[in-house]
Amino acid sequence: MALALYRKYRSATFSEVIGQEHVTAPLMQALSAGRINHAYLFSGPRGCGKTSSARILARSLNCEQGPTPTPCGVCGSCKDLAPNGPGSIDVIEIDAASHGGVDDARDLRERAYYAPVRDRYKVYIIDEAHMVTTQGFNALLKLVEEPPDFLIFIFATTEPEKVLQTIRSRTHHYPFRLIPPSVLRAHLEWICQAEDATVEPAVFPLVVRAGAGSARDSLSVLDQLLAGAGSEGVTYARAVGLLGVTDxxxxxxxxxxxxxxxxxxxxxxxxxxxxxxxxxxxxxxxxxxxxxxxxxxxxxxxxxxxxxxxxxxxxxxxxxxxxxxxxxxxxxxxxxxxxxxxxxxxxxxxxxxxxxxxxxxxxxxxxxxxxxxxxxxxxxxxRRQAMDADAAAGTPAPADPVEPLARDRTAGPSEVSEPAPESADSSPPDEVVQEQVAPPAPSPVAPAGLPAASQASSESTDLRHLWPQVMLALRDRSKVKWAMMNEVQIASVEGEVVSLQAPAGLARRIADDSNLAVLRDVLQSVVFGNWQLTVTSAPSTNASPAAPADRPPAADGEPMPERASRPARPARSARPAASESVPSPPAAANDGVDEESDEFHRTDRSGGDAEAAAIALLQSSLGARPMETS
Structure with a gap:
């Protein structure tokens, strides 16, 4: 009958114990210095080397060259306490799972006072020490506290907290740990080489994971795989089938x-x-x-x-x-x-x-x-432009879902121009309102890859899709700034630099640091990221002036506020000749918006219904309908 791998390759010296250098190094130093304690407590998960280290410690203590951290291996004590040796009469191992009662403890106490037969020390290795009852620990307490000079106790347990505190306080406690996967894999590969076994590299992670950091459990799994291997060795498919793991x-x-x-x-x-x-x-x-x-x-x-x-x-x-x-x-x-x-x-x-x-x-x-x-x-x-707002807006589904998806990846959203309502005292404004139409919804499976320009456009598309949420958050923050920036459009997105377009009269005011700071904070709170904003003026169209006309009624049936109802503006200084020579009516209208915005700020500082007045006047200046304020 072949010897199990975990028994055949059991450590014989502290240098052969893997993954427990934090324990073996201090023990070897203590043995070299001759500072031997009368009681030790080895704790840690199962299969990590507690009992093997206890046997190595007993072997090091009773070696004819000892106490020494490196047993000679040739004396009688070293041969008896070797991994596959017959054992020594002066080293007694007790399984506390079946001998943890008070009667067993009393029997141990009576026999412990006899001197060792051959070796230097009489060593008791008590495995599964947490199974000793409270009465059993109490019976051993006096012996563990004041043992004879030749008596040494080594307690090994997986649950040190269950060991009686008075016993634990009289021991040198060495906690063992699970073996790291890299160390355990190297150990398994070395054993396979020693056994002249062929194992596929993909099998070792399965064995390490099945062993869960325990050298004994990992060697047991490897032993099973080697036993069932064919002429080709241990294959991944065979290991998956035997271990029951998922392919x-x-x-x-x-x-x-x-x-x-x-x-x-x-x-x-x-x-x-x-x-x-x-x-x-x-x-x-x-x-x-x-x-x-x-x-x-x-x-x-x-x-x-x-x-x-x-x-x-x-x-x-x-x-x-x-x-x-x-x-x-x-x-x-x-x-x-x-x-x-x-x-x-x-x-x-x-x-x-x-x-x-x-x-x-x-x-x-x-x-x-x-x-x-x-x-x-x-x-x-x-990541994937999962925009489904087009379904709610009633956008018809494309006939071919592949081509619109590719077009959506490479181009921004389409824009539809609608003329603004006519004002009561001027011709139809030359500015057009750009309304954003969401692109068709992408198919569930995205293309495998996109060029760099397409990816930049897809970043841009997502931000345009979220822009209405940014405006809603800005309205909650400040209705005045929301009214000022309601006509702002996204021109381009380069990384985290967003270029915005605003009407010529508002662009300079929106570009002010105080206004951009508020918009930047709102953008970061909705979309996240460290955004940088730039504002440019939207190009104006050359429209001929027309005679003033009555304003069309609002959607709710109420007429637009008349120009005469606006607050009186202070007298304006004469314009320079260069500004008077500009023929474009929108420039004058937009310039008026600047002064009216100054009036709004003065009204805001003086109190009153500043926000409502600002929104109504600003929207009427742009030729838009008044908006209700909350």
Missing amino acids: SALLDDMTDALAVGDAAAVYGTIDSVVEAGHDPRRFAADLLDRLRDLIVLDAVPDAVSKGLIDYAGDQADRLADQSRRIGIASLVRFADIAHTTLTDMRGTTSPRLMLELLCARMLLPDAASDSAALLQRLERLE
């Missing part, structure tokens, strides 16, 4: 479907998981692990080279592409949903239904109102 191809299909919001592919992958005989709970757990790796890869692009995640070269490139396409906000929300659903899956009678509900929540961020879902929706707007 990476299924995880790739699921993440790719989530990246584009393809519900048919998502539920098709779930059906493949069930048809292949995989446990939906295990698939959900493996999906959560994959999402964790994608989050780490999005935050640290070189996570593979740094050892934060363990994937082969082609698989690492595939994960990097998935993390870029999904986005960090979506990944975090997906991981949170998967974690919550895994908790709900415990004891469920229909794990497939829970898995399908998990995916349904991932695919429907619009149905949730939490901050994670809102952030994902905003990220989707920025």
Whole structure:
């Protein structure tokens, strides 16, 4: 019968213990200095080397060359206490799980006062020490507190908090830890070379993950795989089948479907998981692990080279592409949903239904109102132009969904010119109001790649789509500034530099730092980012002056306010000759807006209904209908 790998490759010296240098180095130094304590407490997860280290410590203490950190390996004590040795009569191992009662403790206390038969020290290794009852610890308390010079206790436990405090305070406590994946993988590769076994590189991450940081558990899994390997060695497909883990191809299909919001592919992958005989709970757990790796890869692009995640070269490139396409906000929300659903899956009678509900929540961020879902929706707007406002506006669906999508990726939204209403004392204004029409809704699956110019346009398109929300937020902040900037249009977007166009008379006032600062704050609160704003004057048309005419009534039936009802303006100084020679009527009208805006600011400082007056007068100057104020 072949010896199990975890027994065959058990550590014989402190230098052979892997992943516990924070424990082995101080112990070796204490042995070198001869500072030996009468009681030790080794704690940590299972399979990390607690009992093996206790045996090595006993071997180092009783070596003929000792106490020494490097046992000679040739004396009688070293041979007896070797990993596969018969054991020593002076080193007694007790399993507290079956010998933790008060009677066992009393029997140990009676025999402990006898001197060792051959070796220097009499060592008691009490494994699973947390299983000793309170009465048993009380029976040992006096012996542990004041033992004979030749007596040493080594307690090993996975739950040190359950060891009696009075016992724990009399020991030197060394906490063991889980073995890092990189260290454990190197150890497994070394063992496979020693065993002359052929193992595919993709198998080692599966073994490390199955072992969960335990050297003993990982070696047990590897031993099973080696036992069932064929002439070709341990293959990835064979390892997936034996360990019951999810095939990476299924995880790739699921993440790719989530990246584009393809519900048919998502539920098709779930059906493949069930048809292949995989446990939906295990698939959900493996999906959560994959999402964790994608989050780490999005935050640290070189996570593979740094050892934060363990994937082969082609698989690492595939994960990097998935993390870029999904986005960090979506990944975090997906991981949170998967974690919550895994908790709900415990004891469920229909794990497939829970898995399908998990995916349904991932695919429907619009149905949730939490901050994670809102952030994902905003990220989707920025990344994939998920603009569905055209459906509410009644825009007819295009006959060919592919060509309009490409056109939407390469060009900004179309603009339709509508003439402004005629004023009561002037000709129809030469300025036209640019109304934004949303582009057709994109198909669920976006194109694989876009040129740089197209990507810049798509940034521009998203900002135009969100601009009405920016104006609403500005109105809540300041109605006067909202009335002033209501005619502002986006000219272009270069990175985070936004160029705005405003009527010639308003451009100079809007460009003032105090006004741009308010607009910049509102833009950052709605769209996020560090935006820079520039304002230019909109080009004016050459329209011939016409005789004044009565204003058309407003939509609600009320007439527009007459020019005569405006507040009296102070006398104006004579214009320079250069300004009088300008033939364009809009220039004079726009210039009048400047002075009327000064009047509004004076009215605002003096109190009263400044906001209502400002909005009404400013809109009437631009030839627009008055707007109701809240």
